Amino acid sequence: MEHILYFTKKMHAFSGKILYINLLGMVIISLLEGMGILLLIPLLSFSGIQDINIGMMSSYLAIFESLKNIPKPLGLLLILGAYLVLLIGQSLIQRNLSLRDIKINIGFINHIRMETYRHLLQANWEFFIKKRKSDLINSLTEELGRVANGTYVFLQFLASLVFTLIQVGIAFWLSAEMTIFVLCCGAIMAFFSRRFIKRSRKIGNQTSDLSRSYIGGITDHINGIKDIKSNMLEESRNSWLQEWCQRVGIERLEHARLRSNTQMYYKITAALIIAFFVYVSAVWFHVQGGQLLLIILIFSRLWPRFTGIQSNLEQLAAEIPAFKALRQLQTECVESREVRGSEGYTNIQPIPIEEGIEVRNIHYRYNGQEQVYALQDISLHIRAKQMTTVIGRSGAGKSTLIDILMGLLQPENGQVLIDGVPLTRDNLLHLRKGISYVPQDPVLFNATIRENLLLVDPNATEAQMWTALHFSAAAEFVRKLPLKLETFIGDRGIRLSGGERQRLVLARAILRKPSILILDEATSALDTENEAKIQDALDQLKGTMTIIVIAHRLTTLRNADQVIVLDKGNIVQQGIFNQLASDRDGLFSKLLGKQMHDSKMRAIR
Numbered sequence: 001m002e003h004i005l006y007f008t009k010k011m012h013a014f015s016g017k018i019l020y021i022n023l024l025g026m027v028i029i030s031l032l033e034g035m036g037i038l039l040l041i042p043l044l045s046f047s048g049i050q051d052i053n054i055g056m057m058s059s060y061l062a063i064f065e066s067l068k069n070i071p072k073p074l075g076l077l078l079i080l081g082a083y084l085v086l087l088i089g090q091s092l093i094q095r096n097l098s099l100r101d102i103k104i105n106i107g108f109i110n111h112i113r114m115e116t117y118r119h120l121l122q123a124n125w126e127f128f129i130k131k132r133k134s135d136l137i138n139s140l141t142e143e144l145g146r147v148a149n150g151t152y153v154f155l156q157f158l159a160s161l162v163f164t165l166i167q168v169g170i171a172f173w174l175s176a177e178m179t180i181f182v183l184c185c186g187a188i189m190a191f192f193s194r195r196f197i198k199r200s201r202k203i204g205n206q207t208s209d210l211s212r213s214y215i216g217g218i219t220d221h222i223n224g225i226k227d228i229k230s231n232m233l234e235e236s237r238n239s240w241l242q243e244w245c246q247r248v249g250i251e252r253l254e255h256a257r258l259r260s261n262t263q264m265y266y267k268i269t270a271a272l273i274i275a276f277f278v279y280v281s282a283v284w285f286h287v288q289g290g291q292l293l294l295i296i297l298i299f300s301r302l303w304p305r306f307t308g309i310q311s312n313l314e315q316l317a318a319e320i321p322a323f324k325a326l327r328q329l330q331t332e333c334v335e336s337r338e339v340r341g342s343e344g345y346t347n348i349q350p351i352p353i354e355e356g357i358e359v360r361n362i363h364y365r366y367n368g369q370e371q372v373y374a375l376q377d378i379s380l381h382i383r384a385k386q387m388t389t390v391i392g393r394s395g396a397g398k399s400t401l402i403d404i405l406m407g408l409l410q411p412e413n414g415q416v417l418i419d420g421v422p423l424t425r426d427n428l429l430h431l432r433k434g435i436s437y438v439p440q441d442p443v444l445f446n447a448t449i450r451e452n453l454l455l456v457d458p459n460a461t462e463a464q465m466w467t468a469l470h471f472s473a474a475a476e477f478v479r480k481l482p483l484k485l486e487t488f489i490g491d492r493g494i495r496l497s498g499g500e501r502q503r504l505v506l507a508r509a510i511l512r513k514p515s516i517l518i519l520d521e522a523t524s525a526l527d528t529e530n531e532a533k534i535q536d537a538l539d540q541l542k543g544t545m546t547i548i549v550i551a552h553r554l555t556t557l558r559n560a561d562q563v564i565v566l567d568k569g570n571i572v573q574q575g576i577f578n579q580l581a582s583d584r585d586g587l588f589s590k591l592l593g594k595q596m597h598d599s600k601m602r603a604i605r
Contacts, residue, residue, distance in 0.1 A: 004150070004154065004316060004320065004323055006323075006327055007112070007147065007150075007151065007323055007327070008154065010108075010111075010112070011104075011108050011151060011154075014107070014108050014111050015104050015107075015108065018100065018104060019104065021100075022097055022100055022101060022104070022155075023158065023162060025093055025096070025097045025100075026097065026158070026159050026162040026163065027162055027166060028093060029090050029093050029094055029097070029163070032086050032087075032089055032090040032093070097159075101152070101155045101156075101159075102152075104155070105148065105151055105152045105155060108151060109144070109147070109148040109151065112144070112147065112326070113140070113144055115330070116139070116140065116144070116326065116329065116330055116333075117140065119329075119330055119333035119334060119337075120136065120140075120329075120333055122333065122337050122338055122339065123332075123333045123336040123337060123338065124336050124337070124338040124408070124410075125403060125408035125409060126336065126409060126410075127332065127333065127336035129366070130367075132216060133219060134212070134215045134216035134218075134219040134220070135212055135215075135216065136329075137215055137219065138211055138212050138215040138216075139325060139326060139329045141215070142211040142215065142322075143208065143211070143322040143325050143326050144322075144326060146207075146319050146322035147319065147322050147323055147326050149315075149319060150315070150316060150319030150320075150322065150323060153312055153315045153316055153319070154312075154316060156312055157309065157312035157313070157316065160305060160308045160309050160312060161309065163305060164305035164306070164309065167305060168183070181277070181280075185273050186306040189266075189269055189306065189310070190306070190310065193262070193265065193310055196258065196261070196262050196265075196310075196314055197313055197314055197317045198317070199258055200258065200314040200315070200317040200318040201317040201318065201320055201321070203251065203254055203255050203258065203318060204317065204318035204319060204320060204321045204322070205321045206251045206254075207251060207255075207318070207321070208321040208322060208325060210244070210247060210248050210251055213244060214244060214248075217240055217241070217244065221237055255318075258314075262310075262311070262314065266307045266310075270307075338425075338428065339425050339428060339429060348429045348430055348433045349430060349433065350430060350431075350433040350434030350514075350515060351418055351419075351427060351430045351431050351433075351434055351515070352434070352515055353384045353385075353418065353419065353434070353515045353516060353546050354384055354419050355383075355384055355419045355420065356381055356382050356383040356384045356386075356419070356546070357381070357382040357384075357405060357416065357417070357418055357516075357546070358380075358381050358382075358416070358417040358420070359378055359379055359380045359381075359382075359401075359404075359405070359414070359416055359417075360379055360414050360415055360416075360417065361377055361378070361379055361413060361414035361415075362375055362377075362378040362379070362401075362404060362411045362413070362414035362415075362416070363375060363376055363377065363378075363411060363412045363413040363414055364400060364404060364409060364411045364412050365412060372569075373569045374397050374400045374569050375397045375400055375401060375404070375411075375569045376569045376570055377570065378397075378401065378414070378569075378570070378571055379414075379571070380564060380571060380574065382405075382546065382548060382562070383546075383561070383562070384546050385542075385543055385544065385545060385546055386542070386546065386547070386561040386562065387538065387542055387547040387548075387549065387559065387560045387561050387562075388546075388547070388548050388549070388560060388561065388562045388563075388564065389548075389549045389550075389551055389557055389560035389562070389563050389564070390402070390548070390549070390550045390551075390563075390564045390566060391550075391551065391557065391563060391564070391565050391566070391588065391591065392565060392566035392567055392587075393567060393591070396566040396567050396568060396569070397566050397568075397569040398521075398550045398566055399520060399550065400569075401566065402518060402520055402548065402550060404416060405518075405548065406431075406432060406435055406437065406518065407423055407428045407431060407432060418431055434514055434515040434516055435514055435515075435516045435517075435518060436456075436508075436509030436510070436512045436514035436516070436517050436518070437509070437518045437520070438502075438505050438506055438509050438517070438518065438519045438520065439505075439520050440520055440521040442492075442493065442501040442502050442504070442505040443492070443505065444489060444492055444493035444496075444501060444504065444505065445492075446489075446490060446491045446492075447488070447489070448483075448485065448486050448487060448488050448489070449478060449481075449484075449485050449486070449487050449489060449504065450465070450485040450486060452489065452493075452504065452508060453465050453468070453485075453504075453507065453508050453511055455508065456508055456509075456511055456512040457511055457512060457513075460511055462485070464511060465485065465507075465511060468507040468508070468510040468511035469504075469507045471507070471510050471537055471540055471541060472503045472504070472506035472507035472509075472510055472534070472537045473503055473533035473534065473536060473537045474500070474503035474504050474506070474507045477500050477503075478504075489504075499529075499533070502534065503533065503534060503537075506519075506534060506537060510537075510541070514545055515545055515546060516545065516546045516547075516548065517541065517545050517546070517547045517548070518547075518548045518549075519538075519547075519548070519549045519550065519551070520550045521550045521551060535559065538559070539559060542559075542561075557577055557592075558577050560576075560577060561576070562574070562575070562576065563575060563576065563577055563580055563588065565580065565586070565587055565588045565591075567587055572586070572587050573586050573587060573588050
């Protein structure tokens with residue numbers, strides 16, 4: 001219940017006095033319902049159907065003695081009219097409160113959704129390295145939906161609790177002995193039904209596991225659909241889903257069996273109690289017909305409240321794993337928050353790079369516990385408005401170095417300086433505001449070319465967009481498209497070729513007018529023609545911004561102002577292209593020779 005109470009406090013903070021107004025409304029509804037029940041007593045008495053004149057009822061019925069002085073039809077009409085007014089009033093208030101509950105629930109869940117998403121956006125890159133993407137999607141969809149259902153059930157539980165307390169008070173006023181008897185029966189039922197609540201929570205855990213498994217499998221399927229089709233893996237994926245369907249079928253059946261067992265338990269228990277109730281009332285308490293009718297009336301009003309509360313508790317128990325998972329995600333995001341304090345991600349001014357970026361004695365290990373360093377004792381200087389290329393074998397630490405330069409990863413030792421100023425949480429966002437990053441796998445959204453470009457600068461004019469497209473060598477192919485900027489490019493830009501996607505991403509990066517442009521092996525998957533076009537674009541940009549490129553192609557390396565060679569997390573060579581190429585014993589010369597050999601072999605083929 002700890003996690004439910006946590007979100008209950010959040011609901012209280014979100015809804016404020018509206019929640020108390022609803023609770024007051026619930027009290028009024030319950031009182032009106034109780035008054036309606038009390039009106040049935042004089043109705044039975046004055047209609048002659050049954051005389052009820054016991055205990056406190058005598059003084060209560062005396063209130064209606066004046067009705068005996070008027071004709072019976074008119075008296076009955078007055079009592080029935082009052083009953084209908086109370087019932088209609090109760091229904092109107094109930095309708096208003098139900099809509100208000102739904103409004104509170106929707107607003108609260110949207111609040112939690114935005115809060116969780118904001119925490120995710122503010123979490124650092126290391127957090128996402130450790131997490132499976134599909135688990136995050138599951139938390140923001142399936143688990144959040146279950147939390148929404150759980151909070152609505154909790155509001156229903158509060159309503160049932162308030163109604164029950166009021167009804168118990170009215171029942172005590174009618175007959176204390178019988179009410180105590182019903183309460184004792186309810187307590188006994190609650191004691192023996194604890195196993196249903198425990199079972200509900202266990203099934204809730206199974207639901208969470210199955211949900212994560214499904215989202216994860218489907219995400220892998222969609223991401224790898226090309227490999228699945230190319231390698232004829234359809235049958236294996238079909239077998240996976242078939243196995244999952246069997247597991248979820250068992251889980252759903254267990255849940256249905258639990259609910260049916262609970263309902264059967266309630267009905268049998270109610271039948272036994274009613275039988276015992278009537279027997280005890282007639283044999284031990286020697287109650288008359290009117291009293292027996294009153295007793296049955298009390299039981300019929302209280303027992304459904306007990307079963308309703310029990311049902312709410314079972315539903316809440318089933319949703320506890322979702323509450324726990326969402327709270328844990330929020331906690332981990334807060335602990336991994338990239339920037340402390342109240343500073344947001346808007347109105348951030350970029351840092352102008354005048355001198356350059358300096359790296360001093362950087363050491364970094366993933367998870368901070370691995371024996372092998374991804375980077376070790378890295379020191380270098382990247383001059384402003386020049387082009388620096390980083391080269392190395394796979395796993396040498398190239399991307400890790402770039403991630404540290406962008407502030408995505410925090411070094412274990414050492415520091416990064418921007419124009420001599422250390423990079424800290426205080427200026428991290430200001431640095432990143434001036435960075436445009438182009439990854440190896442271009443990220444485009446399921447929208448038009450215009451909409452993809454405007455993501456980085458919503459106020460960009462069409463002329464500015466075409467200028468960026470020209471610099472990235474993308475203007476030519478965009479002009480040939482029938483709808484030009486309004487062309488819909490599909491999911492991840494699938495309707496464009498690889499080279500067109502890469503050049504469009506580069507155009508988006510240029511449109512931002514960055515002070516630092518970073519290309520992380522952005523040309524490695526391109527053919528010679530498309531690579532040459534992007535290289536021409538980079539040549540046009542040299543001298544206007546600081547360019548950092550992770551690359552291994554000869555054409556890219558030759559035009560760099562500085563080449564940095566990494567191997568096993570260390571800088572093994574550093575200098576200009578010709579200088580490094582002349583060192584025959586160096587790693588750069590070996591990598592370069594291998595590349596030239598591979599190029600010749602491809603040309604022969």
